[in-house]
Amino acid sequence: MKRSLFFVVVIALLAGVTLLTAEQKDLMEKKTRHAENIFRALALGDLKLVSSEAKALDEITVEAGFDDRPKKYAGYGREFLKSVRSLKKQADLGNLAGSYYEFTRMTGYCFSCHEHIRDDG
Numbered sequence: 001m002k003r004s005l006f007f008v009v010v011i012a013l014l015a016g017v018t019l020l021t022a023e024q025k026d027l028m029e030k031k032t033r034h035a036e037n038i039f040r041a042l043a044l045g046d047l048k049l050v051s052s053e054a055k056a057l058d059e060i061t062v063e064a065g066f067d068d069r070p071k072k073y074a075g076y077g078r079e080f081l082k083s084v085r086s087l088k089k090q091a092d093l094g095n096l097a098g099s100y101y102e103f104t105r106m107t108g109y110c111f112s113c114h115e116h117i118r119d120d121g
């Protein structure tokens with residue numbers, strides 16, 4: 001009886017971990033799609049689309065709650081979010097050069113956060 005209870009707990013924990021990873025993957029999948037859309041919209045000079053895609057990216061990042069994560073990780077999340085908001089601002093101002101710049105900064109945070117996660121194993 002005790003033994004089967006132990007297995008139930010282990011399976012529940014494993015299911016929880018898998019679910020979390022799947023959720024994170026799904027989120028990153030969405031992030032990648034929005035980032036691609038922004039890239040394409042910038043190439044076309046469609047700043048309205050850049051603005052709405054940046055807004056979507058902002059919202060899903062807030063949902064992810066990076067602030068609950070370890071300090072360094074949350075730091076990258078915050079910087080990422082700041083750059084997404086600056087990008088939206090530049091797009092709303094109709095500033096194409098400023099939007100190019102902020103987009104480049106934003107993608108830099110995608111990479112630095114991933115690199116940091118990999119370093120921590």
Ligand code: HEC
Binds near residue numbers: 032077107
């Ligand atoms: C604050 C940290 C952070 C930022 C910023 C961030 N990511 Fe991620 N990313 C993660 C984490 C955590 C994972 C999951 C890593 C793992 O479990 O191996 C991940 C995984 C991914 C994956 C792999 C998903 C899969 O199916 O395995 C992709 C693609 C990805 N991110 C794209 C992006 C893009 C594009 C951006 C920027 C627009 C971005 N990420 C910004 C933390 C971040």
